[in-house]
Amino acid sequence: MRRFSFDQLSHGRSAVHCAPAGLKLAMALGLLLSVVAWRGPAVWFWVIPPILLAVLFAARVPLRAILFRLLLLQPFILGVALLALTGPGGWRAAMMLIARCTLCLAIMLTLATTTPFWRLVGVLRVLHVPSLLVTVLSLMYRYLFLLVEEAHRLRRARASRTLRPATRWNHWRASASTIGHLFIRASDRAERVYDAMRARGWA
């Protein structure tokens, strides 16, 4: 449940966590755009990491979690960097690509670990994003971890009923039927959620 524990980090109580979400979002987007737009000498590599480190330290977020997710997100970047090696820029362009992408990832991860997602959704509501989208987003976030846990439960139940390692084809069929059952549970829950929302005056 690594994703689960990752999101837990955003529920801290430090001054950084309590700062207005809109302000943090604006600052993160500002830093991000400066990295994206700046193509000149790499000034940002000396300016942004200290800022992020200071914010993470003030928020008491363990660096290990951030580093772990940074590693997890590397494969696609490395793949594209490999392709960039063949381009006109050569290895300099490839290294620059990796560095800039990783810097942007670090900015977004800092935002994600210091701001609860529902506060960001609140910012969207203030910005007059269509209400259907905001509703679906907040419902999704509410049931996300529940369903992830349910998926793990379904898998664990299957593993405990299966003694031998299955053939690959059987494994595929079993996993796909887990997905099917997950959808059934999700849609049954959606009906109950609708009833509960109606009972509380949602129109």
Add this chain to the structure above:
Amino acid sequence: MHIPDTMLDAKTAAATGLLAAAGLGYALRRCRLDLPQKRIPLLGLTAAFVFAAQMINFPVPGGTSGHLIGSTLVAILLGPSAAVVVMACVLIVQCFLFADGGVTALGANTFNMAIVAMVAGYMVYRLLLGRSDALARRVLAAVVAGWAATMAAAFFCSAELAISGVASWRAILHAMMWWHMLIGVGEGLITALALSALVAARPDLTAVEAPAGFRALSIQGLLVCLAVGALISPWASSKPDGLDRTAQDLNIESPEAAAHIPAPAPDYKMPGFRSEAVATAIAGGVGTLLVFGVGLLAARILAGRKRSVISAAAAP
């Protein structure tokens, strides 16, 4: 296939962002008009479901594992416009909660994985399904649709990367299309297996919905055409086309002939824009719109005539 920040240049990010916003806005409007209120919680739960289903891994030859992407499955289960909203929400959460996919590339990612993949997958599914709802046919259609959706999204992803100048078209297309040919087979198989498991357990959840109306299909088709027209035209060959070249070689080009009717956008460049690429992109977009409009009109007229012929024949 989640494009991170800094890989796209400004014009690609802006163009795909606009297209994604237009597509998502249209899908939201359709949902507000067509979707019964009872189904709104289902959208949120389905978005959470897609996210959870992506965590279930499938063993792939070679010791690695793959997972479902889901846009085709959701389109089959909930219908096209709801699928766009659901997949867009999944991408937004992945971007802001887990930094998977960049913020400046959110438009491109939404366009590729929520809109293009959905349109391609759903169109293929409906085409192969025809009017029948036999299980074997639905399963087969889902396999092909899942594959087509993955390939379409991968193509647009590589096109955006190549246009932004990350690497050459050749290298990117080679790498991306090769991998996704295999990944697409996995996506198709998982979609079909999950669908057949669902049909076996709860046939009421997977009732075949009415095909999308003429307007919905034409607007979605238009979005894809516009993307091709506006994104790819500035990078088309700048050399004269075959007919022009022949005319130049044979010295039969007469400058007076061209001047009789002034063209609105000479040489496919919109006047009044300083940047050549922007001018060509806008001309490409306008041209696509015009051609699409003519095609739509023709389709309307021809289809209308056919219908009236049939109804006239059926009338006593």
